[in-house]
Amino acid sequence: MLSVPAASVARAHAGAIAIGRVVLRCRRSASRIAARLRREEHGVAGEPSGRRVKLPRCGGIPGELRDGWPTPPVEASRLVSTVHNLRRQPIGELTVEDMRLLIGQDVGLGYLLPLALEVLRDDPMAEGDMYEGDLLAAVVTRSPAVWNEWPELGRELGVIVSELTDLPPSLMQETGRFLAR
Structure with a gap:
């Protein structure tokens, strides 16, 4: 897990409140566009076409949060380098994989969880x-403190998860732990 300076966390929380309003206004648009793009992403027999799924640009991570991290050292792992690079991308250009990776590292949760829930509402097994289901796994395995900070997102995820059936055993365990929190 990456270590983030406390000042960055405080700025992220303050920024999340401001950005949250923008994200909430964009929900309907985000849901329609993400669903259409996911349908277009799959060709015949559900095979991926290779097209990147882009979420609508409803704002980006504020500059002070993007720029708050130093450049990764040359010897940084691929994961660390990727996370640093993704923080510079506009939120609307992040793919499901980008969100999965950032959420799994607890980066930008105030911005990414609402977008991830939009994707999961339409396709709980988005990958x-x-x-299959790796975005859901990344989201439900966040610490209980995350859901205490954003209880409305936790309730929304609880509704999505409680309606799922026929999950793979590992994902069933993770969603069960989430619901039992």
């Missing part, structure tokens, strides 16, 4: 590069 990045790992496996």
Whole structure:
């Protein structure tokens, strides 16, 4: 897990409140566009076409949050370098895989969880590069403190998860732990 300076966390929280209003206004648009793009992404027999799924640009991570991290050292792992690069991308250009990776590292949760829930509402088994349902797994495995900070997002995720059936065993365990929190 990446270590983030406390000042960055405080700025992220303040920024999340401001951005939250913009994200909420864009929900209907985001849902329609994301669903259309996911339908277009799959060709015959559900095979991925290779097209990147882009979420609508309803704002980006504020500059002070994007720029708050130093440049990763040359010897940084691929994961660390990727996370640093993704923080510079506009939110509307992040793919399901990008969101999965950032959420899994607890980066930008105030901005990314609402977008991830939009995707999961339409396609609970949305997948990045790992496996079917990997975005859901990244979201439900966030610490209980995350859901205490954003209880309305936790309730919304609870509704999505409670309606799922026939999940793979590992994802069933993770969603069960989430619901039991």
